[in-house]
Amino acid sequence: MKNKIVAALLAFVGGFFGLHKFYLREPGAGVFYIFLSIMTSRVFPVSSILGVIDGLRYLMMPPSEFDRKFNNLSRRPVSRSRRPKRERYRDKTTRDVRKVRTRSNPFKKSGLRKYKDFDIEEAIEDFQKAIKVDPNDVSIYFNLACSYSLLENKEQTFKYLELAVAKGLADQERILTHDDLAFIRIQPEFQDFKTGGFRLKVNPESPVAIESNQEKPMDDILLAQLNRLMELRKKGVLTEQEFLRERKKVLAR
Numbered sequence: 001m002k003n004k005i006v007a008a009l010l011a012f013v014g015g016f017f018g019l020h021k022f023y024l025r026e027p028g029a030g031v032f033y034i035f036l037s038i039m040t041s042r043v044f045p046v047s048s049i050l051g052v053i054d055g056l057r058y059l060m061m062p063p064s065e066f067d068r069k070f071n072n073l074s075r076r077p078v079s080r081s082r083r084p085k086r087e088r089y090r091d092k093t094t095r096d097v098r099k100v101r102t103r104s105n106p107f108k109k110s111g112l113r114k115y116k117d118f119d120i121e122e123a124i125e126d127f128q129k130a131i132k133v134d135p136n137d138v139s140i141y142f143n144l145a146c147s148y149s150l151l152e153n154k155e156q157t158f159k160y161l162e163l164a165v166a167k168g169l170a171d172q173e174r175i176l177t178h179d180d181l182a183f184i185r186i187q188p189e190f191q192d193f194k195t196g197g198f199r200l201k202v203n204p205e206s207p208v209a210i211e212s213n214q215e216k217p218m219d220d221i222l223l224a225q226l227n228r229l230m231e232l233r234k235k236g237v238l239t240e241q242e243f244l245r246e247r248k249k250v251l252a253r
Contacts, residue, residue, distance in 0.1 A: 002023065002024055002025075002066075002070045004058045004066045005059075006023065007024055007058045007070070008055040008056075010023050010055075011051045011052065011055030011058060012055045015047065015051010015054060015055065016033070016037050016045060016048040017033060017034055017037060017047070018031070018033025018037075018051070020058075021033060033047045033051070036050075105130050105134050105137070107126045107127070107129040108127070108133075108134075108140055111125075111140075114126060115143060115146075115147060120150050123147055124144060124148070127140050127143055127144045136167060138164055138167045138168055141160045141163045141164035142160070142164040142169060144156075144160040145161040145164060146178060149180055149182070149183045149184045150180055152183050154184055157181070157183070157184045158184065158189070161184070162199055165197070165198040172198065175194075175198065196234055197234065225250045226247065226250060229246050229247055229250070
């Protein structure tokens with residue numbers, strides 16, 4: 001590391017030969033001073049005067065400027081100890097959220113592949129397995145409905161269309177336009193299925209059907225009351241919870 005006092009002294013004493021330039025690692029300038037001293041020694045000691053001027057300039061120069069020019073300290077590297085450490089780990093909550101990923105469903109992927117290859121029966125098997133992995137995936141129910149429609153199995157098609165809607169199928173217009181559901185749309189029950197909010201009037205899983213399969217036969221009045229409750233639920237007059245509560249009251253009589 002060069003010292004400006006030393007550089008100034010060399011400029012005063014040996015400026016004639018450019019010693020201060022060699023000290024400051026400017027050999028080109030030092031050679032120039034030697035050449036200038038040889039050329040002007042008999043006439044006028046120009047290099048000596050230049051050396052004195054350089055010496056005075058070094059003494060008057062602020063230390064920071066001297067260091068910047070001759071010690072390359074204009075940009076001192078920041079100590080590693082002073083650098084702000086990057087966080088190695090994110091917030092625990094963020095890590096936990098990242099770990100929560102959608103469960104991979106290989107059966108859905110294989111089912112779609114077989115469905116596109118028109119291997120419908122094996123596609124149905126994979127879709128049934130996919131439901132066990134993710135029972136809330138609406139697209140699986142819709143794909144099952146399309147598969148059964150291609151096999152012209154209207155009971156299963158209606159069943160899985162109803163389940164898809166119940167699970168929250170957003171684009172219900174697909175039921176009316178999808179090519180693979182063309183078979184089910186020409187069935188006589190489809191219009192009632194559509195107007196009923198994509199629910200069948202005669203549903204094997206409906207409360208009326210369940211009660212009709214019981215060993216104790218229903219009388220006509222009780223059956224009429226239950227049917228009336230069903231109609232009110234379909235029209236939106238009764239919510240699902242209200243329907244179940246009223247049905248329980250009717251059956252308890």
